[in-house]
Structure formats: structure tokens, C-alpha cells
Amino acid sequence: MTTKEMIVTILEENKDHYFSGETLAAQLNVSRAAISKAVKELKKEGFTIDAVTNKGYCLSSESDVLSSAVIESYLQKNGYYVETVTYKTIESTNQTAKKMALDGANHGTVVLSEEQTQGRGRLGRSFYSPKNSGIYMSIILRPQFDMQSSLLITTAASVAVCRAIEKLTRIQAEIKWVNDIYLNGKKVCGILTEAVTDFESGTIEHIILGIGINVTTANFPDEIKEIASALLNSSSNKLTRNELAAEIIYQVFEITNELQTKEFMSEYKKRSFVIGQKVNVIQPTNTFLATAIDINEQGGLVVKAEDGQVIELNTGEVSIRKV
Structure with missing residues (x-):
């Protein structure tokens, strides 16, 4: 240092x-x-x-600037020695992490930024990423497990984020299938996973795990303010973004040990607020009404359509139907 x-x-x-x-x-x-x-x-x-x-x-206790040195110090106390890179502003941490991965960045390397100007969510949506109030980071993973286990990374990461939040704040966050973290009915965190595969060997070369969390974000654009919220309601909270970022990274590293045994799946189900709900299933070529009845061992959502047909969803998304 x-x-x-x-x-x-x-x-x-x-x-x-x-x-x-x-x-x-x-x-x-x-x-x-x-x-x-x-x-x-x-x-x-x-x-x-x-x-x-x-x-x-x-x-000052109110100072809260993302710092690679501080995050790495927290991680080292838990036995993890990884490289973190922080930016003041960046187009997208996932885009930067992908470039770094192609250039040979090590497993576990983390890219963080105070602000994203082109933050992305699932299905090509933008992710609101204002400066100084959130954690926007991407973790480069070079998995040593099979492709089937790799498909569970997003599911596992959702549990890892919830564990980190609960450990540091005592707040019990919930999961909306497949990768959104909710608090009091509003989204506080989104997860975007992108993988690069070797088509000849059928193995995954690396995974970019993007996590965006609203920590103290106060003002949201009109189009999302009814559905988005922040984890903490005050910027003067004693919890720092460095500490939370380090804990999330730590929990992600730890949960990758559970991918093959799928020990985290029971926790994912307990934290899900979708199971038992009437939902609108939204797919690229189809939309239909159903009831969410379970989550299978591959992280897919099991729904029962109005005609009684039971369907396992591995892609797409759902929205809760308002009664």
C-alpha cells in the first residue's frame, strides 16, 4: 500500500x-x-x-468515499487477498470488468465506481447510478466448477447480498426472482451476470457478476421512484459503503463454495416473496398470467398457468399482479 x-x-x-x-x-x-x-x-x-x-x-463519521485500500483491508481480515479498482465515474463497471477479464485480470478482481453513466440492468434496461450514494461493482470470476453450477451464480449472488445486508444492518431483505433485492416492497439492488464461454470445450472462461445497490440514494427519476428505494434512509448512518461492499464481496466468494451442493437454495426460497403470488410472466415472445408455486434446484421459477399447466421458467421475468 x-x-x-x-x-x-x-x-x-x-x-x-x-x-x-x-x-x-x-x-x-x-x-x-x-x-x-x-x-x-x-x-x-x-x-x-x-x-x-x-x-x-x-x-469524519459522515465521510463515505469508496476506497480500494479500505475494501481490501476488510477482505484481508477475512482471508481474501484480491485486487479492487475504484473509479469516480465510469460508463459501466461490467463493461470495464469484461475488458479487464479479456486482458487476463485475476479471479476475484473487483471494479467499483462512485457513479455509472451507462449502468445496465437486465434485458438491456438502464440502471440508475447516481454518484456518492450507491455501490456499483463488478466481480470477475473464473469458475473452477461445471457450467451447470455456473448458471446458479445469479441465484447465489442474490442470497450473498441479502446475507451481507442482514449481517451489517439487521435488515431482512427479500428476493424477487430472479435477481432483484427488495426492501419494504421496493427494489434496492439489481444483479446482472454475464458469461464468456469457450464453445470448443463447452466451459466458462469467466463470469462478470455486476451488483448495483442503492445505499442512501435520496431522489429517483419519476419512472422508477414508485418501485425503487434505498437501503438506508440517512447518509449519516454509521455503516460505510466500503464496509458494505467488502461484506458483499466476501459473501459472494463464500457462497461460491455452495454452488455444487446448492446449500443456499433453501435460503433463496425463504427470502423469495414471489412464491404463492399471482404473477404476470413476461417472455420475449409471450406474456401470460400464472401463480408462482416453487423454485426448482436450477433456480428456475415454477408457475402454474391459468389453464392448469405447470411450467418451469429459466429465462424471462415476472411482475406481481395487483389484486
Whole structure:
């Protein structure tokens, strides 16, 4: 880590606590001038650092800037050593991650951004990605399991995000098939998975797992404000986006160990609010009414159409029918 990265990691993990320049210099084995220079650079990057004579430097509890160094520090405490890359603004983390994967980026590499200008959701939709209030990230996965297991990545990732949210906030999030996370009836997170396969061998070369979560987003465009919400209702909440991003990444890495055993499927079903509901099934060439009755072992939604036919859906989407 650079001096700047080490300083922000120390301050982030000890918010509202002052460290003198002398203490930081001794701890990092650098000069006090180097500490002062690094702090000035951090302030320019948006970190809210107070500098008080005879007290030192302190990161405000309200400061919440995405930092690779801090995220990696959290992950290292859980035994994961991966590369993370953060941007102030980017067209799409998935697009950047795909380019990095083709250039040989390692398994587990994570791309994050404060803002996306062309964030994408499923079926070509845009994903609202305003700056400084969400987590927009893509994880490069190079699976060591079979293609069938790989198809469950999106399902597993939904559970991983819910686990991370619940661990850090005690909030019990729900899942709308196949890949949306809901809170109090409104969407707070979307997941987009894209895979590159080797047609000759039939194996998956890499998977790009994109996760977009509204953390403290206050204002939504008119077209989505009735269906979208934020995880936290206040930007002053003690939970930082760095901590939440790290926990989500950790939970994703952990749940990949369950792909072949499918241990997470029972949890996915428990968190689903679609099962038992009347739904509109929306497919590329067809739309019909049905009742969601189950989720199969491959993550497909099992529905019973109005004519009594039982159908297993592996693609498409559903909307809850309002009675």
C-alpha cells in the first residue's frame, strides 16, 4: 500500500478518533511531511478529514468515499487477498470488468465506481447510478466448477447480498426472482451476470457478476421512484459503503463454495416473496398470467398457468399482479 492508502485505512477503521502526525509517521515509518502531503491528497479526493492543532487528523463519521485500500483491508481480515479498482465515474463497471477479464485480470478482481453513466440492468434496461450514494461493482470470476453450477451464480449472488445486508444492518431483505433485492416492497439492488464461454470445450472462461445497490440514494427519476428505494434512509448512518461492499464481496466468494451442493437454495426460497403470488410472466415472445408455486434446484421459477399447466421458467421475468 502507498502512504496515502495506509492512512485512509487507519482513519476509516477508527472514525472520529484523532491520530497525530507524529503517531502516523512512526506507525508507517515515513516523515511527517509525507503524512501531511498524503492527507492533502485525500482531501482533494473527497475524504472529510479534520486537521486540528495538537490533536492531529480525524476522518469524519459522515465521510463515505469508496476506497480500494479500505475494501481490501476488510477482505484481508477475512482471508481474501484480491485486487479492487475504484473509479469516480465510469460508463459501466461490467463493461470495464469484461475488458479487464479479456486482458487476463485475476479471479476475484473487483471494479467499483462512485457513479455509472451507462449502468445496465437486465434485458438491456438502464440502471440508475447516481454518484456518492450507491455501490456499483463488478466481480470477475473464473469458475473452477461445471457450467451447470455456473448458471446458479445469479441465484447465489442474490442470497450473498441479502446475507451481507442482514449481517451489517439487521435488515431482512427479500428476493424477487430472479435477481432483484427488495426492501419494504421496493427494489434496492439489481444483479446482472454475464458469461464468456469457450464453445470448443463447452466451459466458462469467466463470469462478470455486476451488483448495483442503492445505499442512501435520496431522489429517483419519476419512472422508477414508485418501485425503487434505498437501503438506508440517512447518509449519516454509521455503516460505510466500503464496509458494505467488502461484506458483499466476501459473501459472494463464500457462497461460491455452495454452488455444487446448492446449500443456499433453501435460503433463496425463504427470502423469495414471489412464491404463492399471482404473477404476470413476461417472455420475449409471450406474456401470460400464472401463480408462482416453487423454485426448482436450477433456480428456475415454477408457475402454474391459468389453464392448469405447470411450467418451469429459466429465462424471462415476472411482475406481481395487483389484486
